Structure formats: C-alpha cells, structure tokens
Amino acid sequence: MPQTTAIPKDGIEPMDMRGLRPDRFDSAGHDQLVDVRDLQAALPGIRRLRNWAHDALALQPGEDAVDIGSGTGSEVLTFADAVGPTGTALGVEPDPNLLAAAERRATDLGSSAKFHTGDAYGLPFGADSFDAVLCERVFQHLTAPLRAANEIARVLRPGGRVVVMDSDWGTAIVHPGDRRVVRDVVDTLASATTNPLSGRRLPGLLTKAGLVIDEIGSHALVQDRSVGAGSLVTRISAMAVARGVITETQREQLIADLQAGADNGDIHLSVTMFAVLAHKPG
Numbered sequence: 001m002p003q004t005t006a007i008p009k010d011g012i013e014p015m016d017m018r019g020l021r022p023d024r025f026d027s028a029g030h031d032q033l034v035d036v037r038d039l040q041a042a043l044p045g046i047r048r049l050r051n052w053a054h055d056a057l058a059l060q061p062g063e064d065a066v067d068i069g070s071g072t073g074s075e076v077l078t079f080a081d082a083v084g085p086t087g088t089a090l091g092v093e094p095d096p097n098l099l100a101a102a103e104r105r106a107t108d109l110g111s112s113a114k115f116h117t118g119d120a121y122g123l124p125f126g127a128d129s130f131d132a133v134l135c136e137r138v139f140q141h142l143t144a145p146l147r148a149a150n151e152i153a154r155v156l157r158p159g160g161r162v163v164v165m166d167s168d169w170g171t172a173i174v175h176p177g178d179r180r181v182v183r184d185v186v187d188t189l190a191s192a193t194t195n196p197l198s199g200r201r202l203p204g205l206l207t208k209a210g211l212v213i214d215e216i217g218s219h220a221l222v223q224d225r226s227v228g229a230g231s232l233v234t235r236i237s238a239m240a241v242a243r244g245v246i247t248e249t250q251r252e253q254l255i256a257d258l259q260a261g262a263d264n265g266d267i268h269l270s271v272t273m274f275a276v277l278a279h280k281p282g
C-alpha cells in the first residue's frame with residue numbers, strides 16, 4: 001500500500017520520520033524479491049561494480065571474509081572460491097527466507113560458503129575477526145547507518161579491508177518528461193527509501209567509524225532503454241498520485257513521454273551507485 005505521509009517540499013523526510021520505518025523488507029513476496037534481486041544481479045552495471053569490489057578487496061587463500069546483508073548469497077559464493085578451503089566465507093542476513101535461499105544455493109553448488117542469521121547493528125562475531133568485509137545495497141535501508149559502520153570497524157582486523165556499496169537516489173535521472181513531474185516522482189521514490197542519499201554518505205560514515213578511505217568507485221545503473229517507464233517509474237508514479245503529489249493526468253503524460261522516448265531512442269533512466277574501499281588502520 002502506498003504511504004500517505006505528506007512529503008516536504010524538498011522531498012526528503014526528516015530522519016526522525018524515516019526512523020519509524022523498519023530496516024528490513026516486509027516478509028511478504030519473498031520469492032518475487034529473490035527473483036528481482038537475481039535479475040538485478042544480471043544487470044551489467046551491478047556486475048561491473050561487484051567485480052571492482054572483489055578486485056579491490058583482493059581476497060587471498062586462507063583469509064576470512066564476510067558479506068553483511070548477503071541476500072541470496074551470490075557474493076559469498078565468490079568469496080568462498082577466493083579464500084579456498086583454508087579460509088572462511090560468511091554471509092550475514094536477517095531475513096530468514098533470503099538466508100534459506102542462500103543456504104540452498106551454496107548446498108546445491110557444493111560451496112563452502114556459510115550463512116548466519118544476524119544484523120548489521122550487532123554482528124554475531126568477536127572483534128578483529130575478518131580480513132575483508134563487503135556490504136552492498138544495505139545502508140540505504142538502515143535507520144542508524146553509523147552503528148553499522150562501527151560494527152564493520154569492530155569486526156575487521158587491523159589492516160583489514162571493506163567495500164561498502166550503495167545507490168544514491170539524489171542522482172536519479174528520468175528523461176524525457178516534464179521536469180517538475182519528474183522531480184516529484186523522484187522525490188517520492190527518495191521519501192519511500194529509509195536512507196535515500198546513502199551513496200554520498202558512505203565515505204563520511206566509514207571515516208567516522210575510524211576507517212581510512214582508499215578509493216571510491218561509481219557506476220550509473222541505466223535501465224533497459226526499450227522498456228519505457230519500466231516497473232519502477234510505473235509503480236512510484238502511482239504512489240505519487242496516491243499521495244496527491246502529481247495528478248493521474250500528469251502520470252499518464254509522463255508514462256506516454258517515456259514510451260515515446262523508448263520508441264524514438266531518446267530515453268535515459270538511471271541511478272548512480274557508489275562503492276567505497278576503506279581499511280582499518282593497523
């Protein structure tokens with residue numbers, strides 16, 4: 001159900017209102033979520049940034065690595081291949097259905113990847129446990145991201161590396177379309193996300209947690225140009241109508257403009273993801 005909370009003019013809700021939202025996805029529709037994430041994983045942009053993350057972490061045989069909010073577990077499987085039988089590759093995931101899907105996958109593939117139930121705010125590990133940490137597209141769901149950054153710093157060994165990746169919805173581009181309607185739709189999307197500007201905040205959070213920033217990578221995720229409005233803009237623009245931010249006529253016009261753009265080749269929908277490599281001083 002669309003939320004009916006009034007959206008302030010700048011479209012970004014204050015932290016205390018966002019803080020009322022749960023950090024996790026609803027338990028409904030898990031199979032669909034698993035499918036959607038797997039489809040996303042196939043998107044070349046995410047794959048490229050993930051490859052960058054694995055190169056940057058440069059896991060060695062025998063090392064210990066953890067992926068926080070590991071979802072369906074694809075990156076933990078990659079960790080397991082890199083660290084080999086003498087290392088450990090763990091995923092931490094609070095959602096029991098995603099956890100079960102990841103465990104099934106690892107078993108089916110004969111992988112040594114292991115999964116634990118747990119939360120970014122209280123990782124079920126002692127201090128100085130890991131050589132490498134990955135955390136992808138989790139911080140945008142967190143009401144208290146600094147607590148999670150502090151937990152990453154705690155479980156890393158001195159010299160250990162971390163990559164935290166997230167989108168920043170302030171970078172969303174929807175073209176063509178009336179500029180004001182587009183802005184209202186993008187603002188609706190941002191206000192429906194717990195921590196919508198997460199991407200730009202990652203370096204500051206990790207620095208505050210005592211880590212040293214080594215590199216920042218980015219990649220714009222560009223939607224397939226043939227699909228017009230696509231499912232995201234279709235869904236969020238309906239939410240904007242339900243909230244009274246735009247009219248149904250404006251929504252229909254936006255979707256028609258995007259379809260025309262898809263037909264004549266003048267269309268661009270994207271959001272930029274940022275990936276931050278940092279280490280714990282030794």
Ligand SMILES: C[S@@+](CC[C@H](N)C(=O)[O-])C[C@H]1O[C@@H](n2cnc3c(N)ncnc32)[C@H](O)[C@@H]1O
Pocket residue numbers: 023024025037068069070071072092093094095098118119120121135136137138141142
């Ligand atoms: C967009 S998915 C990303 C999953 C995976 N990292 C990937 O990139 O495919 C967001 C993940 O964050 C997890 N998550 C949400 N709140 C969390 C929390 N407080 N601690 C740890 N994980 C959390 C969700 O259960 C979900 O698996």
